[in-house]
Amino acid sequence: MTTATPSPVAADTVANAAATPDREQPYAALGLKPEEYASIREILGRRPTSGELAMYSVMWSEHCSYKSSKPYLRQFGSKTTEKMRRNLMVGMGENAGVVDVGNGWAVTFKIESHNHPSYIEPFQGAATGVGGIVRDIISMGARPVAVMDALRFGDIDDPDTARVVHGVVSGISFYGNCLGLPNIGGETYFDSVYQANPLVNALAVGVLRHEDLHLANARGVGNKVVLFGARTGGDGIGGASILASDSFSEGGPTKRPAVQVGDPFAEKVLIECCLELFQQELVEGIQDLGAAGISCATSELASNGDGGMFIELENVLLRDPTLTAEEILMSESQERMMAIVRPEKLDGFLAVVTKWDVETSVLGEVTDTGRLIINWHGEEIVNVEPRTVAVDGPVYNRPVSYPTWIDALNADSASALARPTTPEELREQVFRLLGSANLADKRWITNQYDTYVLGNTALSFPDDGGMVRVDEESGLGFAVATDANGRYCQLDPYHGAQLALAEAFRNVAVTGATPVAVSDCLNFGSPENPEVMWQFSRAVEGLADGCMAMEIPVTGGNVSFYNQTGDVPIHPTPVVAVLGTIDDVAKRIPSGWQDDGNNIYLLGVTREELDGSAWAGVIHDHLGGTPPTVDLAAELRLADLIAAANEENIISSAHDLADGGLAQAVVESVLRFGVGARIWLGEIIERDGIDAATALFSESTGRVIVSVPREDDVKFRGLCEGRDYPALRIGVTDSQDTLEIQDVFTATIDELRAAHRSPLPERFGATIG
Amino acid sequence: MPKAELLDPQGKAVAGALSRLGKTRFTGVRIGKRFEVTVDGEVDAALLAEVRELAVDMFSNSVIEDVVSVDVLDAAVTA
Numbered sequence: 011m012t013t014a015t016p017s018p019v020a021a022d023t024v025a026n027a028a029a030t031p032d033r034e035q036p037y038a039a040l041g042l043k044p045e046e047y048a049s050i051r052e053i054l055g056r057r058p059t060s061g062e063l064a065m066y067s068v069m070w071s072e073h074c075s076y077k078s079s080k081p082y083l084r085q086f087g088s089k090t091t092e093k094m095r096r097n098l099m100v101g102m103g104e105n106a107g108v109v110d111v112g113n114g115w116a117v118t119f120k121i122e123s124h125n126h127p128s129y130i131e132p133f134q135g136a137a138t139g140v141g142g143i144v145r146d147i148i149s150m151g152a153r154p155v156a157v158m159d160a161l162r163f164g165d166i167d168d169p170d171t172a173r174v175v176h177g178v179v180s181g182i183s184f185y186g187n188c189l190g191l192p193n194i195g196g197e198t199y200f201d202s203v204y205q206a207n208p209l210v211n212a213l214a215v216g217v218l219r220h221e222d223l224h225l226a227n228a229r230g231v232g233n234k235v236v237l238f239g240a241r242t243g244g245d246g247i248g249g250a251s252i253l254a255s256d257s258f259s260e261g262g263p264t265k266r267p268a269v270q271v272g273d274p275f276a277e278k279v280l281i282e283c284c285l286e287l288f289q290q291e292l293v294e295g296i297q298d299l300g301a302a303g304i305s306c307a308t309s310e311l312a313s314n315g316d317g318g319m320f321i322e323l324e325n326v327l328l329r330d331p332t333l334t335a336e337e338i339l340m341s342e343s344q345e346r347m348m349a350i351v352r353p354e355k356l357d358g359f360l361a362v363v364t365k366w367d368v369e370t371s372v373l374g375e376v377t378d379t380g381r382l383i384i385n386w387h388g389e390e391i392v393n394v395e396p397r398t399v400a401v402d403g404p405v406y407n408r409p410v411s412y413p414t415w416i417d418a419l420n421a422d423s424a425s426a427l428a429r430p431t432t433p434e435e436l437r438e439q440v441f442r443l444l445g446s447a448n449l450a451d452k453r454w455i456t457n458q459y460d461t462y463v464l465g466n467t468a469l470s471f472p473d474d475g476g477m478v479r480v481d482e483e484s485g486l487g488f489a490v491a492t493d494a495n496g497r498y499c500q501l502d503p504y505h506g507a508q509l510a511l512a513e514a515f516r517n518v519a520v521t522g523a524t525p526v527a528v529s530d531c532l533n534f535g536s537p538e539n540p541e542v543m544w545q546f547s548r549a550v551e552g553l554a555d556g557c558m559a560m561e562i563p564v565t566g567g568n569v570s571f572y573n574q575t576g577d578v579p580i581h582p583t584p585v586v587a588v589l590g591t592i593d594d595v596a597k598r599i600p601s602g603w604q605d606d607g608n609n610i611y612l613l614g615v616t617r618e619e620l621d622g623s624a625w626a627g628v629i630h631d632h633l634g635g636t637p638p639t640v641d642l643a644a645e646l647r648l649a650d651l652i653a654a655a656n657e658e659n660i661i662s663s664a665h666d667l668a669d670g671g672l673a674q675a676v677v678e679s680v681l682r683f684g685v686g687a688r689i690w691l692g693e694i695i696e697r698d699g700i701d702a703a704t705a706l707f708s709e710s711t712g713r714v715i716v717s718v719p720r721e722d723d724v725k726f727r728g729l730c731e732g733r734d735y736p737a738l739r740i741g742v743t744d745s746q747d748t749l750e751i752q753d754v755f756t757a758t759i760d761e762l763r764a765a766h767r768s769p770l771p772e773r774f775g776a777t778i779g
Numbered sequence: 780m781p782k783a784e785l786l787d788p789q790g791k792a793v794a795g796a797l798s799r800l801g802k803t804r805f806t807g808v809r810i811g812k813r814f815e816v817t818v819d820g821e822v823d824a825a826l827l828a829e830v831r832e833l834a835v836d837m838f839s840n841s842v843i844e845d846v847v848s849v850d851v852l853d854a855a856v857t858a
Contacts, residue, residue, distance in 0.1 A: 244784030271781070273788035330784055343786065 021335040022060040023389045031057050040067035046404055053398045061384065061391040064336040065399055068302040069309060072571055075403035078537035079569045082547055085554035086564040094563040097526050104225060105146045105298065106216075107565020109527045111591045114220050115480050117488050118150045121160070121213040121531040121587045123570035128210040131269040132177020137185035138272040139212040141344055144189065145298035148281055149347070151224035151288045152216030155464060156478050157186050159196040159212050160492045160531070160585045161455075164205030164575075166447040171200065172774055174208050175455075182212070183458040188274035189281075192467045193459035194476025196492055200447040203496070206575040211531040211585050215490060217480050222288055226297035228315030228350050228376045233294060235308070235319060236356075238363050238370040239280050239346040242303075243329035246270040246342030276345040283366040284347065292351065292359045299346040305339045305399070307348040309382055312396035315350070318377035319396065321384045325371045335386040350376065410547055411540035419501060422634030424626040425618065429703040436702060437755035439629055440673045443707070445765040446628040449670045451681075454770035457779040468595035472682065474517040474666050475590070477598055485594035491517035492588075495669070496581030497622045498637035503545040504552035507584045508640045511556045512711055513668050514588035519649035520664040520714055522599040522656045523590030528557055530567040530586050535579020537571045545582040546571075553584060559642040562588070599656055599664045602682020603717050603743045608662055610679075610687060610741040611726070612672065613648060614713035616698045616705055624669045625707035644712040644735075651735050652714065658729070660722035667713040673706040675715055676741075677762050680749050684759055689741035690752040697738060702754065717743060780811035787811075793838070802833070814838050815852070822851045 027033075037047040040063065050058050050066050058066060072078060086102060095101070099116055100108035106120035124139025140157055147154045159182055164171045186193050196213070228235065246269065287293045295315075297307045304326070312319040326338050333341070351359045356372070363370045377383075382399070384392035430436045443449055456471040468487060469477035475491035493514040499506030511528065518525045530553060535542040557564055567587075573580045592598065603610075620626055621635025655661045665682075667675045676689055691705045700708070718726045730737035750756040771777045781787050790809040797805050804826060807817035816830060827849065834846045 240786065243786055245786060271786040271788065273786060273791070275788070275792075329786065 021386045021389065021391045023391055024059055024393050025390070027059040028056045033057065035060070035063055037063060037067065040064070041071055042067050046070060049404065054394065059391050060336050061339055062394055064339045065305040065309065065392065065394070068305050068340050069399045070403045072537065074302050074306060076569060077404050078406050078408050078543070078571060079546065080405050081407055082550040085550060086557070089554045089558045090563050091558065091561070094561050098563055098565065099220070099223060100150070100225070102564065102566050104566065105149045107527060107529060108150060108223060109565065109589065110220070111480060111486060111488060113481055113484060113486055115486060116218050116220055116223065117215060117480065117589065118147055118152045118218065119213065119215040119490065119529055119587065119589050120146050120566050121211050121492065121529045121585060122146070122568045123531050123533060124210045124212060125207065125533065125570055125573055127269050128178050129174065129206065129208055132174045133181040134269050134271050136178040136181030136210050138270050138344055139210050140182055140185040141272045141274065141277050142300045143212045143214040144191070144277065145300065145347070147214045147216035148284045149226055149296050149298045150216065150218065151222045152218035153285055154191055154214055154216045154281060155466065156194045156215045156476065157191050157213060158194055158476060158490060158492060159210065160494065161196065161198045162204040162209035162496070162583060163198070163200050164208065165202040166200040166769070166773055168202070168205060170205070175774055178208065178210055179455050179458055185272055185274045187460045189278050190463050192461050192463050192470070192478070193456070194461065194467055194470045194478060194490065195473070198452050198455055199496070201496065201581065203575065203578065203580045207573045207580055209533050209573065209583060211533070213490065213492060213529070213587050215478070215488065224288060224295055226295040226311060226314065228295070228311035228319055230294060230350070230352065231316060231376055231378045232353060233376045234351045234353060234356055234372050235321060235374045235376065236349045236351050236359065236370060236372050237326060237346065238349065238368050240273065240276050240343055241327045241329040241369060242333070242338055242341050242346065243343045244333055244337055244341060247337055247340050270342055270344050272344045279366050279368060280345055280347060283363060283368050286362050287349065287359065290358065290362065292355045292362060294350040294352065296347055296349045299348060301342060303339065303341045303343065309396040309400035311348065311350065312382050313400040316376055316378050317396065318379040319374060319382050320377050321374035323373070323384050323386045325373050327369055327371050335391055408537050408543045409540040410543045412544055413541040419634050420636055424620040424623065424632055424635050427620070427626060427630045427632060429701065431703070433754050436706065439625070440706065440755070441765050443624055443628050443670050443674060444677055444762065445769050446624065447769055449624055449674055450769035451767045452770065453767065454774055454777045457777055468598050469521055472678065473521065473601040475521045475523070477521050477523065477592065477595055479595045485596050487592050487595035489518050489521045489523035489590045489592060490587060492585055493517065494583050494585040496583040497627065497633055499545070499549060499582040499584065500633065501622050501635065501637050503548040503582045505637055505640055506582065507549040507552035508556040508642065509637060509711065510584055510586040511553060511560065511588070512640050512642060512645045513666065514586045515560060515645055515649065516666045516714065518588045518590035519652050520599060520601065520666050521590070522597050523592040524653060525562055525588045525590040525649065527589045528562055528564045528586060530564060530584060532567070532569045533573050533580065533583040533585065534571055535574045539579060542579050549582050549584045553586065556642055560646060597656060599661060600682070601663060601665045602679045603663055603685040603687060604683050605662065605719070606685065606743050606745040608717040608719055608743045609723055609739050610689065610743065611716050611718060612694065612713065612738050612740045613651065613716060613730070613735060615710065615736050616672070616694055616700060616708050616713065617710045618700055618704050619708045619710045620704065623671065623707060623709045625671070638709050638711050640711050647733065647735055648712055648714060651730065651733050652716070655716070655726060655729055658725065660718060660726050661716045662719055663717045665715050667715065668709065671707045671709050677749065677766065679715060680759060681763055681766060685743055686746045686748045686759060687741050687743045688750045688752065691740070691754065693738055694740060780809060780815065827851065
């Protein structure tokens with residue numbers, strides 16, 4: 011066999027396009043609407059070349075252009091006050107937001123979806139999801155230090171779920187572990203609404219010194235445009251496969267795979283290479299190549315810079331020499347980066363990439379023509395104004411309609427459901443909840459991830475948030491938590507989004523960190539469904555209002571539409587990631603009990619709020635009513651109270667109450683370190699006027715359980731009174747190996763642990779580690 | 780075999796190792812259920828013997844694996 015000699019396929023040139031205005035083009039197969047195609051012709055004043063059509067089609071796709079969501083996302087900018095910007099170094103619109111964490115350090119973080127690839131090919135889909143978000147972090151000049159994943163799978167008992175779970179979890183652990191990044195938490199839910207559309211939202215965090223911050227733009231006429239990293243292949247061309255099978259490339263391979271294969275070792279080298287390039291100041295800016303590949307990188311860099319760029323596309327190093335120009339423009343091959351380099355620094359640049367054994371080619375240079383011009387073997391195949399591709403894409407004000415079903419859903423409250431009253435019933439239901447798919451222990455998943463690699467992890471699963479040390483001298487660090495409750499959002503997307511924000515905020519606060527910034531990944535059904543657009547508009551509004559009320563800015567994120575199983579959209583799932591800072595990770599608050607004889611306090615009040623709860627779902631298979639009330643001002647006061655108590659070092663643990671209510675939180679606190687407790691419900695029942703089932707299972711917000719050493723009891727009570735936050739002593743930790751809920755039941759730690767840990771291994775195989 | 784367009788990190792790593800060992804006649808390696816080694820020019824007896832040796836010494840772990848066969852394919856089969 012011999013290597014095929016590349017014979018450049020004659021590309022559709024600009025001159026050819028002008029000469030053959032009537033040639034039919036496969037715009038519909040590329041996902042463009044007739045009016046969008048007409049608009050491209052209008053912008054160019056002629057028909058697009060096939061290369062231009064390829065670029066516009068990928069850049070104007072929902073994924074890249076945010077054409078349905080843009081009008082709503084503007085709220086995140088307009089609802090931002092000066093005070094919210096105080097720590098913000100880079101806000102929305104860049105590869106990732108950057109937050110000042112003090113001492114000259116900054117943290118950058120972002121969460122992004124990789125949902126659809128993860129259903130088609132779970133392993134590679136999830137792996138490349140991690141790879142993609144890590145490259146966003148690198149392009150800001152930061153060193154990636156941690157990853158996290160928010161996952162949603164179908165019904166845990168559906169046979170296809172195991173395929174997706176195994177693939178996604180192995181993919182994440184493969185890529186993240188090979189890269190040497192700790193996975194510090196996240197969340198996993200199972201619900202049949204995600205059956206044919208799992209959600210894989212990957213988050214990455216990077217740290218950098220203030221002076222190392224870099225933005226990706228193409229400034230400086232004459233500066234070189236350099237592509238480096240992996241070679242470009244025919245993978246990930248996706249829906250664009252028509253290009254390959256249509257008239258553009260007779261003779262080329264016919265069917266391109268829509269998924270990509272990642273190489274974490276190549277990415278690791280790329281991380282080190284990019285950091286060295288930044289450190290030696292050899293680059294003006296670096297842009298990662300993700301969705302839409304070279305089309306995206308060239309048009310975005312040019313739009314953000316001096317506005318012009320000239321590229322010779324045949325200089326792209328190829329893995330497959332038969333690729334056409336259009337395919338090269340659209341390829342989503344992984345582990346590639348584009349840099350802008352001053353001509354006098356090119357030799358230094360090449361020396362560094364050679365040292366790291368990273369393949370590199372100079373594609374062209376920055377110009378001041380205001381045009382992005384791409385040549386293919388000397389012929390001009392693209393000549394566009396870059397902003398029309400990257401920035402000024404179509405924007406749709408999609409029809410919005412109030413869902414016909416939602417009033418009936420809201421009226422169907424869980425208050426009508428039969429509640430357990432006898433101790434036996436209560437015990438049985440506590441155990442059923444504990445062993446339900448969503449409340450069960452997730453170590454089957456998280457044990458597959460490296461958690462302590464790099465040696466800076468202070469908190470990780472199963473704590474409420476992950477925490478990582480940034481500065482080894484001072485102990486300065488950050489904490490991150492992600493949350494979203496799709497069931498609440500189905501009932502009320504506005505408050506559901508705020509509940510996600512409140513929970514993530516609380517999860518960060520209970521670690522001892524101060525929440526400072528938000529990144530979000532908004533997963534919804536089809537934007538062409540007016541009822542989904544209503545859910546989306548309400549969720550964005552809720553989140554933007556919530557962020558303003560809590561005074562923490564949204565720094566970036568992503569929107570994922572078209573998540574549905576058949577025609578049925580997923581529950582709206584706005585995953586909210588909150589990042590907090592802590593002066594010294596040694597001051598972190600554990601999430602479980604460690605010593606006997608500590609008093610246990612419940613902060614906050616419990617209302618009869620069982621609508622949308624785990625209890626209603628697990629015991630009665632019910633979803634209806636209105637989600638718990640959310641009081642963001644109270645959440646802020648609660649966070650302040652915990653911070654003050656931690657400052658005085660008078661609390662020994664703090665754990666947030668969320669899904670499953672008090673019962674679940676108490677059991678988790680016991681199981682964290684295997685320390686038992688005695689709990690009494692009488693005073694809660696009396697003070698809040700509720701029954702025992704509500705006390706155990708209600709999901710009222712603004713609640714945290716803390717443990718307080720005996721000697722600090724008076725001080726702690728004084729603190730709560732002084733701040734006027736409701737606090738009730740509900741129990742005491744003890745040295746028995748049991749959890750006793752007085753007058754209800756007693757269970758041994760072993761019984762609780764078995765119920766909590768068994769659900770995932772029963773379905774997916776033994777837990778490792 | 781992995782689809783021709785897909786990245787094959789395993790094959791890439793082995794191809795890199797071959798060139799570091801000074802085996803310059805090989806232009807590529809892809810690994811699926813078997814190894815496919817691409818060569819520049821015709822496969823002669825000497826080269827085939829070299830590949831057999833590599834299959835035993837490098838591509839396989841002789842403690843746990845056997846080399847089943849080493850065959851010459853023409854370019855049409857792999858394209």
